[in-house]
Amino acid sequence: MRDRLRLAIPNKGRLVEPTLRLLHDAGLVFDEHDRSLVARVQNYDLDVLFVRTNDVIEFVGDGVADLGITGIDLLTETSAELPRIRDLGYGRCRLAAAVPNDSPYQAIEDLAGLRVATAHPNTARRFFETRSIPVDVIPISGAVEVAPRLGLAEAIVDLVSTGSTMVMNGLRPIGDVLSSEAVLVANPAAHRERVAELTAIDTMLTAVIAARGQKYLLMNAPAAKLAELEALLPGLESPSVIPLAHDGMIAIHSVVGSDEVWGLLPRLKAAGASGILVLPIEKIVP
Ligand code: AMP
Numbered sequence: 001m002r003d004r005l006r007l008a009i010p011n012k013g014r015l016v017e018p019t020l021r022l023l024h025d026a027g028l029v030f031d032e033h034d035r036s037l038v039a040r041v042q043n044y045d046l047d048v049l050f051v052r053t054n055d056v057i058e059f060v061g062d063g064v065a066d067l068g069i070t071g072i073d074l075l076t077e078t079s080a081e082l083p084r085i086r087d088l089g090y091g092r093c094r095l096a097a098a099v100p101n102d103s104p105y106q107a108i109e110d111l112a113g114l115r116v117a118t119a120h121p122n123t124a125r126r127f128f129e130t131r132s133i134p135v136d137v138i139p140i141s142g143a144v145e146v147a148p149r150l151g152l153a154e155a156i157v158d159l160v161s162t163g164s165t166m167v168m169n170g171l172r173p174i175g176d177v178l179s180s181e182a183v184l185v186a187n188p189a190a191h192r193e194r195v196a197e198l199t200a201i202d203t204m205l206t207a208v209i210a211a212r213g214q215k216y217l218l219m220n221a222p223a224a225k226l227a228e229l230e231a232l233l234p235g236l237e238s239p240s241v242i243p244l245a246h247d248g249m250i251a252i253h254s255v256v257g258s259d260e261v262w263g264l265l266p267r268l269k270a271a272g273a274s275g276i277l278v279l280p281i282e283k284i285v286p
Contacts, residue, residue: 003045004045004046004047005045005046005047005066005067005190005194005197005198005201006046006047006048006049006064006065006066006067007046007047007048007049007065007066007067007068007069007201008048008049008050008051008055008056008059008060008064008065008067008068008069009023009048009049009050009051009056009068009069010050010051010052010053010056010069010070011050011051011052012052012053013053014091015053015069015070015071015090015091015182018090018091018182019069019090019182020032022088022090022205022208022209023048023205025208025282026204026205026207026208026283027043027204028041028043028044028046028048028204029041029042029043030042030048032048032050036050037049037050037051038050045197046201049064049065053070053071053074054074056068056069056070056074056185057070057074057075057078057080057082057185060080060082060185060186060187061080061082061187062187063187063189063190065187066186066187066190066194066197066198067085067184067185067186067187067190067198067201068082068184068185068186069088069182069183069184069185070182070183070185071091071093071180071181071182071183072087072178072179072180072181072182072183073093073095073120073123073159073178073180075183075185076120076122076123076178076180077120077121077122077123078122079122080185081188082185082186082187082188083185083186083188083191084183084184084185085183085184085185085186085191085198085202086183086184086202086205086206086209087181087182087183088181088182088183088184088205088209089181089182089209089212090181090182091180091181091182092161092179092180092181093159093160093161093179093180093181094159094160094161094176094177094178094179094180095120095123095124095157095158095159095160095176095177095178095179095180096157096158096159096160096166096173096174096175096176096177097111097116097155097156097157097173097174097175097176097177098145098155098156098157098158098160098166098171098172098173098174099111099148099154099155099156099171099172099174100148100149100170100171100172101170101171101172102170103148103154103155103172105154105155105174106174107174107175108128108131108133108174108175109131109133110174111128111133111135111154111155111174112133112134112135113134113135114135114136114153114154114155115135115136115137115138115152115153115154115155116128116135116136116137116138116153116154116155116156116157117138117139117140117144117147117148117152117153117155117156117157118137118138118139118140118144118156118157118158119139119140119141119142119144119158120157120158120159120177120178121137121138121139123157123177123178124137124157124177125137127157127177127178135155138152138153140152144156144157144158145158145165145166145169145171146169148171149169149170155174156171157177159180160173184201184202184205186198203285206285207283207284207285208282208283210283210284210285210286211281211282211283211284213257213258213259214255214256214257214258214281214284215255215256215257215258215261215278215279215280215281216253216254216255216277216278216279216280216281217233217252217253217254217255217256217261217264217276217277217278217279218251218252218253218275218276218277218279219251219252219268219273219274219275219276219277220244220249220250220251220252220273220274220275221249221250221251221252221271221272221273221274222248222249222250222272223243223248223249223250224248225271225272225273226241226250226252228271228272229252229268229271229272229273230252232264232267232268232271233252233254233256233264234256234257234260239252239253239254240252240253240254252273255281255284261278265278
């Protein structure tokens, strides 16, 4: 058995930047500048393999890598039976069916008897088969959105995140086939035999993901106001309450969602809080 764990990640494309950010935020130090095939992590027994997004699953399946980061859509398309360790919260997109704006079709069922072009033929076929909608799936490997204009198909199944590419190409989504995001997968043997090591990597990454979108909130307040302030703080966990040197005063520490914090500040102040601090959180290990 190899000593050092190997993690395969994409070397090109839209998953690269957020994947590198996740690994660096987790504290792993490695040089990714030339993205040559392997980078040695300096402060952990881990090698990072840079491979094509589409090849990550194969490297992990074959055991060349023990872990990999790829998209759920790619995993679904290859039907690879890889243990899915963790959804990573970035690279979010959906696989959607779409038709040209001026076409009469409004729903997935309307596609019966038509041609559907896609780079995800296996996923699309399974989707339409389970719904007993007979379509002719046309596999193509790129520029799916131009297929209707070229007369290749009446509809497409393609990845969308904001939807702007579809709009730009005069297409209208009519239904979702799959939701996707980046995912951490493992080689089945490594998943059985290297449990402690895989769990350690998972914990490192999860700690970063859990902290994203959360803020640490500190404030001072009269002790008499505790119940009122507690009622305002969303109940993730009970807040820590610490007595202050001044009689009758307390400090309250809590973790709140970044989205909620701005709306919360004026209400906390109105309820008697002062010296309110909002701090970023690097990692959370529950
Ligand atoms: P790449 O083709 O290498 O840029 O990577 C494509 C992968 O990024 C897909 O398989 C998805 O998992 C993910 N992804 C996230 N958002 C999108 C999007 N809007 N379009 C295509 N792929 C996306």
